[in-house]
Amino acid sequence: MTVGAGSGDERLLQIGEVVERVSLSLRTVRYYEEIELVVPAERSGRNFRLYTENQVQRLMLIKQMKPLGFSVQEMRELLEAFDLLADEGSGADARAAAGERIREFCAITASRIDELRRHLERAEDFAQRLRRISEATTGD
Amino acid sequence: MTVGAGSGDERLLQIGEVVERVSLSLRTVRYYEEIELVVPAERSGRNFRLYTENQVQRLMLIKQMKPLGFSVQEMRELLEAFDLLADEGSGADARAAAGERIREFCAITASRIDELRRHLERAEDFAQRLRRISEATTGD
DNA sequence: TCAACTGTTACGATGCGTAAATGTGC
DNA sequence: AGCACATTTACGCATCGTAACAGTTG
Numbered sequence: 001m002t003v004g005a006g007s008g009d010e011r012l013l014q015i016g017e018v019v020e021r022v023s024l025s026l027r028t029v030r031y032y033e034e035i036e037l038v039v040p041a042e043r044s045g046r047n048f049r050l051y052t053e054n055q056v057q058r059l060m061l062i063k064q065m066k067p068l069g070f071s072v073q074e075m076r077e078l079l080e081a082f083d084l085l086a087d088e089g090s091g092a093d094a095r096a097a098a099g100e101r102i103r104e105f106c107a108i109t110a111s112r113i114d115e116l117r118r119h120l121e122r123a124e125d126f127a128q129r130l131r132r133i134s135e136a137t138t139g140d
Numbered sequence: 141m142t143v144g145a146g147s148g149d150e151r152l153l154q155i156g157e158v159v160e161r162v163s164l165s166l167r168t169v170r171y172y173e174e175i176e177l178v179v180p181a182e183r184s185g186r187n188f189r190l191y192t193e194n195q196v197q198r199l200m201l202i203k204q205m206k207p208l209g210f211s212v213q214e215m216r217e218l219l220e221a222f223d224l225l226a227d228e229g230s231g232a233d234a235r236a237a238a239g240e241r242i243r244e245f246c247a248i249t250a251s252r253i254d255e256l257r258r259h260l261e262r263a264e265d266f267a268q269r270l271r272r273i274s275e276a277t278t279g280d
Numbered sequence: 281t282c283a284a285c286t287g288t289t290a291c292g293a294t295g296c297g298t299a300a301a302t303g304t305g306c
Numbered sequence: 307a308g309c310a311c312a313t314t315t316a317c318g319c320a321t322c323g324t325a326a327c328a329g330t331t332g
Binding site for chain 4 (some may be wrong): 289
Binding site for chain 2 (some may be wrong): 085137138
């Protein structure tokens, strides 16, 4: 369709290089293909997975979202929205929708972060409790 | 053996009351029995699980440890150490060992908390990035 | 008889780890 | 011949969710 941001003849990476750059396991990256989260752009003549630079970026994004507890479905949606914005060929309405989508994710992320903060507080309470108990046994 | 802290004739709770108090699902509490993390003190004549107050406390402790990413094995160890300290009949050396164990957990917890903080920071970076992108689309 | 609670069994989902056997040569 | 890299298939683990079906009544 559109040539857009990525010129067609960019260097493709094999899975080994990819996992090295994104710090994910081979298994994980293959798993992301299984669930169609990041499907390699092509296969070499010998059936080796070949990834574009853009797909490496997707993997990095996924890696960032993981600790925030986003589901695969959510990741798919966000990636889709990103693609829409990146694609010069998408219409204004589609772009607006994608922008809206991303704003929704901003909200979700914010609440996830709040959750994380609460977890952190409770964890600190727990640590306190543990410390008190251990101190009690020290001075036994 | 020892009568100790818990008098023998305390009120026992059915699983329904337990999950209400600890805010865990029935399935989860039953699962914790499967893996022998918290096994009900007895069964009623009709085979209903009966939990002691102490076991409810254990469940609460577990619930606190979960978001810190402790493994089942670690939880078991910590609960064991707690039991040892609570048991008046345990010898001084055993108590000292349990205290040491708990101090180890203090250290682990501290590092887990650090991890949590790093997660939080990265999450905030992600949120920032998302916000910038959404703002870019707003002023399109 | 009915609602509400309890029980067991068991399959499913998620997110990979970890071989095992095999093919390729960025 | 051999090492490093790639492939697929597939079983396993952790943590429960979610029926489905049946018995109990704190």
